[in-house]
Each structure stands twice: as structure tokens, then as C-alpha cells.
Amino acid sequence: MSPPSPFYIRPAELRDLPRITAVCLAGLPDDPTFDFLWNHRHEYPDDCYFFWLQSFKADLYNPRKTFLVATEESFPINGCITTVENWSISKAYVRRDGDLARRVAFGKTMGYVKSKYWEQTYPENYHLILLTTHPDYRRRGAATALSKWGIDQGRRAGIAIGVEASPMGFPLYQHLGFVLQEELTVECRSGENTATLPVKVMVYDKGTERLPNGTQIHSEVDTSLCTHAGISTDTNQRKRKKKKKEKG
Ligand SMILES: CC(C)(COP(=O)(O)OP(=O)(O)OC[C@H]1O[C@@H](n2cnc3c(N)ncnc32)[C@H](O)[C@@H]1OP(=O)(O)O)[C@@H](O)C(=O)NCCC(=O)NCCS
Numbered sequence: 208m209s210p211p212s213p214f215y216i217r218p219a220e221l222r223d224l225p226r227i228t229a230v231c232l233a234g235l236p237d238d239p240t241f242d243f244l245w246n247h248r249h250e251y252p253d254d255c256y257f258f259w260l261q262s263f264k265a266d267l268y269n270p271r272k273t274f275l276v277a278t279e280e281s282f283p284i285n286g287c288i289t290t291v292e293n294w295s296i297s298k299a300y301v302r303r304d305g306d307l308a309r310r311v312a313f314g315k316t317m318g319y320v321k322s323k324y325w326e327q328t329y330p331e332n333y334h335l336i337l338l339t340t341h342p343d344y345r346r347r348g349a350a351t352a353l354s355k356w357g358i359d360q361g362r363r364a365g366i367a368i369g370v371e372a373s374p375m376g377f378p379l380y381q382h383l384g385f386v387l388q389e390e391l392t393v394e395c396r397s398g399e400n401t402a403t404l405p406v407k408v409m410v411y412d413k414g415t416e417r418l419p420n421g422t423q424i425h426s427e428v429d430t431s432l433c434t435h436a437g438i439s440t441d442t443n444q445r446k447r448k449k450k451k452k453e454k455g
Contacts, residue, residue: 214277214349216356219267223276228260234339238373243393243404244313248304255304272336275356277349308397313404316393320371320408324388329367329410333357338376354383358411368411377407385409 219227232255235241241248248255266272325332335357340349361368372380377387386409393404 213347214279214352216275216277216352219263219274219276221264221267224260224263224267227263227274227276228256230341231259231263231337231339232256233341235337237342237375238339239404240313240373240406243309243395243402245305246309246402247306251304254302257300258302258304273357275353277340277353279344306395306400308400309395309402312395313393316391316406317371320389320391320406324369324408324410329369331364331366333361333364333366333368335368335370350379351383354379358383361411362413370409372407372409374405377409380409384411384413386412 267274338350358368388408388410391406395402
């Protein structure tokens with residue numbers, strides 16, 4: 208049996224957002240997807256930080272997403288809040304750290320993957336969207352421990368578990384039991400803006416084997432803490448219900 212992970216794993220909280228963003232901006236550039244999409248991030252670092260922070264904030268409050276973090280220490284919430292203020296600000300923000308042609312090309316390939324795998328072949332699924340470990344903390348089991356949470360959840364629900372793997376993520380997911388389904392290349396050819404990006408679609412090979420409720424497989428996460436736990440099947444279930452209703 209592998210030794211227990213030295214990390215604490217818990218659902219992300221609002222106060223984690225700046226650190227989550229910092230970890231992602233330090234770790235994600237090792238995934239070529241990041242440079243493919245955000246190739247102007249060095250020119251506009253503030254845009255890059257701001258829009259990632261906003262996107263993580265949205266994910267944190269999305270009931271269909273579960274945001275987990277691994278930490279070195281378990282720390283309680285300290286301090287007494289004395290004053291609170293909230294402003295509503297309307298301003299048009301323009302994101303300058305990316306490239307529209309590349310985003311369109313990426314969106315096209317990911318649209319194909321979504322339709323073929325996560326809507327048609329595996330309409331009920333747990334889908335790992337983002338995973339990164341800060342470069343200073345790699346190869347210590349944090350990503351494995353986090354990924355096992357989703358694997359356990361998917362297996363308990365008896366539904367597929369999928370990911371689009373980066374070159375660095377590929378050996379990790381293989382190690383965890385994911386199997387390669389298809390290799391694709393995103394191609395952007397727009398004037399001088401020529402770039403390609405590899406995408407590997409992987410599915411956990413025992414993902415459809417239903418496990419009895421309460422079975423502890425290998426997760427060290429206290430799932431009762433995952434208040435935002437949700438799965439992408441909700442959307443599909445809603446779509447099916449809507450279609451059924453429309454059919455009458
Ligand atoms: C991929 C990534 C998340 C792995 O994080 P991590 O916390 O270092 O992973 P773990 O320590 O849990 O690795 C577990 C196992 O996965 C495999 N593995 C992980 N990183 C690997 C690498 N760079 N090369 C080869 N195998 C690797 C190994 O089998 C490893 O076990 P070992 O250390 O005992 O050999 C991290 O390298 C990263 O943030 N990369 C950049 C972003 C990225 O590509 N994310 C994946 C997007 S799909």
C-alpha cells in the first residue's frame with residue numbers, strides 16, 4: 208500500500224483565491240495549452256492574473272464544479288471581521304493576454320471532444336478540468352491525492368471519468384488508471400499566427416464499475432466537506448428532462 212499523502216486536501220474557499228491563482232500561474236505554463244492560449248501574458252500580466260482570478264471565483268460558486276486544494280498545513284479560519292463593504296462596478300474589460308484565433312481553434316477541437324466523449328459516448332461523467340501543482344512541490348503525491356477524489360466519486364456513482372491530458376499530465380493519469388482514447392492536434396493557421404497544440408483524451412478504465420455507497424477506495428479527502436460537489440451530468444440530465452418534457 209502506498210504511504211498516506213503528506214498533504215491536507217479540502218474544498219477551496221474564497222480566501223484561497225489569490226493563492227490558487229498564484230499556484231496556477233506558476234504551474235500551468237508547463238502545460239503547453241497555457242502558452243498556446245495566453246501567448247501575450249508576458250506583455251499583459253495584470254490581465255492574465257485578473258481574468259484567471261475571476262474565472263476561479265466563478266468556478267468556486269458554480270454548483271456543478273468542485274474545486275479542491277492540497278495544503279501543507281491544516282489551518283483554521285482566524286480573525287474577527289469588523290467591517291464589510293460591497294460595491295457593484297460596471298466596466299467593460301478587454302482581455303489582452305490571449306489570442307482570439309488560437310482560442311477559436313482550441314474551442315473548435317474541445318467542442319468536438321465534448322460532443323463525442325462527454326455528451327455522446329459518456330453522457331454521464333466526472334470531468335477533470337484543471338490540475339496543477341506549484342513547481343516547488345512536485346513529485347510528492349499532491350496531484351495524485353487530489354485526482355483520487357474525483358476518481359472515487361465517479362466510481363461510486365458508476366459513471367465515466369475523463370480528462371484531456373497535457374504532456375506532463377499524461378504519465379500521471381496513466382499511473383492512476385486512465386487510458387488514452389484519442390490524440391488530437393489543435394491547429395491555428397491565421398496569417399503569421401501559426402501554432403499547434405497536442406490534446407490527449409483519456410478515460411479511467413474502471414470508471415463505469417459501480418461501487419457500493421460508502422466504499423473507501425483510496426481517497427483521503429473528507430468528501431462531506433465538499434459542499435460544492437457536483438457533476439457535469441446535471442446539465443445532461445436537465446437537457447434530457449427538458450427534451451422529454453418537450454416531447455410531452
Ligand atoms: C502534472 C502535475 C499536475 C503533476 O503534479 P505532481 O503533484 O507533481 O504529481 P504527483 O506527485 O502526484 O505524481 C504522481 C505520479 O505521476 C507521474 N508523474 C507526475 N509528473 C510526472 C512527470 N513530469 N514526468 C513523468 N511522470 C510524472 C509519476 O508516476 C508520479 O509518481 P512518482 O513521482 O512516484 O514517479 C504537475 O507536473 C503540473 O502541474 N504540470 C503542469 C500543468 C499540467 O500539465 N497539468 C496537467 C493538465 S492535464
